[in-house]
Amino acid sequence: MxxxxxxxxxxxxxxxxxxxxxxxxxxxxxxxxxxxxxxxxxxxxxxxxxxxxxxxxxxxxxxxxxxxxxxxxxxxxxxxxxxxxxxxxxxxxxxxxxxxxxxxxxxxxxxxxxxxxxxxxxxxxxxxxxxxxxxxxxxxxxAAVTAWRALVVEGGLKAGDTVLTLGTGGVSIFALQFARLMGARVIATSSSDAKLERLTALGAEHVINYKLMPEWGRRVRELTAGRGVDHVIEVGGPGTLPQSIEAVRIGGHISLIGVLTGRGGEIPTAALMAKQARLQGIIVxxxxxxxxxxxxxxxxxxxxxxxxxxxxxxxxxxxxxxxxxxxxxxxxxxx
Missing domain, CATH: 3.90.180.10 (Medium-chain alcohol dehydrogenases, catalytic domain)
Incomplete structure (x- = not known):
């Protein structure tokens, strides 16, 4: 063998x-x-x-x-x-x-x-x-079980919700697919325009190049008429979490899945409190x-x-x- x-x-x-x-x-x-x-x-x-x-x-x-x-x-x-x-x-x-x-x-x-x-x-x-x-x-x-648990089990995803996915890793792509399968809207980010085109083909309603738009959390708010998204698939960690907090709606759900930007850093805790959002660690x-x-x-x-x-x-x-x-x-x- x-x-x-x-x-x-x-x-x-x-x-x-x-x-x-x-x-x-x-x-x-x-x-x-x-x-x-x-x-x-x-x-x-x-x-x-x-x-x-x-x-x-x-x-x-x-x-x-x-x-x-x-x-x-x-x-x-x-x-x-x-x-x-x-x-x-x-x-x-x-x-x-x-x-x-x-x-x-x-x-x-x-x-x-x-x-x-x-x-x-x-x-x-x-x-x-x-x-x-x-x-x-x-x-x-x-990857798939992580996305499923984040959105469906812990997030209570339902038709009509809006989901923000970060990047094009396995978890983020499965999250996009599960969200669309269940009738939710998706906003997706990437640093590659070519990958953003592929995310659009998979069903993302809006896409954002985060290299060209570093304040992408504000852009997400604009795309949701100021409300913010119901769910964030957060795979970056401390380097992206401040923008995810900006992007989430009041009372929304942020699934902390990855720490690709590092294990430590400053987090705007006051902004998280003001949003009254739920930040939840997820491991598969x-x-x-x-x-x-x-x-x-x-x-x-x-x-x-x-x-x-x-x-x-x-x-x-x-x-x-x-x-x-x-x-x-x-x-x-x-x-």
Whole structure:
């Protein structure tokens, strides 16, 4: 069996394709999954690049999709041949958030899915959307569940709401797609006019080039007749949060999902108080959130936006492409 290991943390040059022992047959409550695809996320890149510490020999990648090859005793949810996709927090099955770290996250605190086969508890996976390829399903675990939880679970998104998305990362694009699926309006930002054209094609009603308009929060207010947006998908952190606070309506919801501009900085707390807005940290979601999201996908007409695909052994090149910032949509590994 082939798998990728991070021989030692701290750089893409330490990623290696190796032969490994077959995982064997599933025990009670377990399934054996033949994996066919991973998708890349910033969190995965942070692990392999050494920004997040992990162990020598770690198998990376949180997002894994494939097909059930065998089912252990007591498993009733899955059958051989079912297409499945992994979950980000295997121990968080339902209920409110109860995890504040990545110690149980595949590809970080435990071994991930950059390999051909695994035997894992059945509850570590959900069914994939109907008629989706394994590559498409692999886009869901981190980015899509994060966007779903931010907008639908925590934000209470409804038809007629207005959503502001920042940039063109996986979470922001899925947020745009979920918002449009549910009848909401979207205002989207990017520093690339070419990417703004693609966001418009996906259904964004208004787009803003934040490099040309640094005070984009004010522009969002203008586009909403002074009211502001109901929801902000905030992926930048301290460098963008002041503008997000400017853009949100009184009593609105800001989902703090990323810190791409850094971990610390000045935040206009008085402005946040005046807006009486809810600023909520979001780290992906539970297995139930993923199952509910997939049910919504099956009921609608949504397909993921895929930028490019690499072979498993070309994982370092895939991460270099991600680091370049030139991609639009998800980057995949297929094997």
């Amino acid at each position: 082939k798998q990728i290991v991070l021989k030692r943390p701290g750089g893409l040059e330490h990623l290696a394709l190796v032969d490994a022992a077959d995982p064997g047959v599933p025990g009670t409550g377990e399934i054996r999954v033949r994996l066919h695809a991973n998708s890349l996320n910033f969190h995965d890149y942070a692990v392999v690049a050494g920004f997040i510490p992990t162990n020598d020999g770690r198998i990376p990648m949180a997002d894994g999709a494939g097909v059930v090859e065998a089912v252990g005793a007591g498993v009733e949810e899955f059958r051989v041949g079912d297409a499945v996709v992994s979950t980000f927090f295997p121990q968080w099955l339902d209920g409110p958030a109860r995890i504040d770290n990545f110690s149980t996250t595949p590809g970080d605190g435990i071994d991930g899915y950059a390999r051909e086969a695994v035997v894992r508890p059945a509850t570590w996976f959900t069914r994939a959307p109907r008629d989706w390829s394994h590559a498409e399903a692999a886009t869901l675990t981190t 979601g539970s297995r139930t959130h993923q199952r509910e999201m997939i049910a919504a996908i099956d009921a609608g007409a949504l397909r993921p936006v895929i930028d490019s695909s690499f072979a498993l052994e070309d994982i370092a090149d895939a991460f270099r492409h991600e680091a370049s910032g030139q991609h639009f949509g998800k980057i995949l590994l297929e094997f």
